[in-house]
Amino acid sequence: MSWLLLALAIVTEVTGTIALKYSQGFSALKPSAVVVVAYVTSFSLLGLSLKGIELGIAYAIWSGVGNALVAIAGIFLFDETVTVIKTVAIAPIVIGVVGLNLAGRAAGA
DSSP states (O other), X not given: OHHHHHHHHHHHHHHHHHHHXXXXXXXXXXXXXXXXXXXXXXXXXXXXXXXXXXXXXHHHHXXXXXXXXXXXXXXXXXXXXXXXXXXXXXXHHHHHHHHHHHHHHHTTO
């Protein structure tokens, strides 16, 4: 259950970050409201996930996967550039998340 909560925390954090772009510096009301609700939800779910996952592992996965997904979303939603450096930089994040996930499961998290 903790891993599901962490996954939902990641999805809501990414949603909030995408809405942040649409909020135009918090001048657009609806996206700004989505930012607040999504971030509060994300932190709440992250906190709940800590009942069954170690803090360091949960936070590293939450932030790493979130960063990778936001970078990918920027490419597809906002026509941000795709460079070799950006692509190569995302790969260690994914590898690290997989490693932390395996370490957390091996520890019985």
